[in-house]
Amino acid sequence: GNYTVQVNLSHTRATLDFTNKKCRPVPGLAPGELPGLDASRALVLDRLPGKLAKWGAKPAGWAESVAASSRLHGPVRQANYPGRMLDHAMETQVSRLRTASGELAWFAEITAKGRTLREAVELRSDLMGKLRAEGWLLERDAFKTELILGR
Structure with a gap:
């Protein structure tokens, strides 16, 4: 009940994302400034979702150890361009x-929302066909999380 759920459809795969946004002010930062590595790690550990900290599929303390040894990959600046395609x-x-x-790398994705999974799959198929016909489709899976984590 505390999470926002989203299905991401890539070239050949689908992933299920759970989001639970948590905010905490960090004193002493200028507007738009991000905390450094140590402060970022501390924030993540302080706001680690309880379900992740208690994930039975992994040994106790697994999530904390991953967060404690994490790398800082930000700031991430994203430009959004709204439009219409395929109605x-x-x-x-x-x-x-x-x-x-x-290394710095560019990442582009198109976001379109379907009311149902069936509608989203059909829209994805139509969109891929349109982009392929224009020569704009990169025929591979791409997930930002995998790019950042190197998996």
Whole structure:
């Protein structure tokens, strides 16, 4: 009940994302400034979702150890370009991300929302066909999380 759920459809895979946004002020930062590595790790550990901390599929303390040894990949700046295609509202999102190896890479994705999974799958198929016909489709899976974590 505390999470927002979203299905992400890529070229050949689907992932299920759970989001639970938590905010905490960090004193002493200028507007738009992000905390450093140590402060960022402390914030993550302080706000670690309880279900992740108690995940039975992993040994006790697993999530805390991953967060404590994490790398800082931000700030992530994203430009959003709203538009319409195939009679649907869509948004193209372009981000410059730091990969697990520290390299900067560009990432672009198109977001369109379907009311049902069936509608989303059909829209994805139609969109891929349109982009393929224009020569704009990169025929591979791409997930920002995998790019950042290097998996």
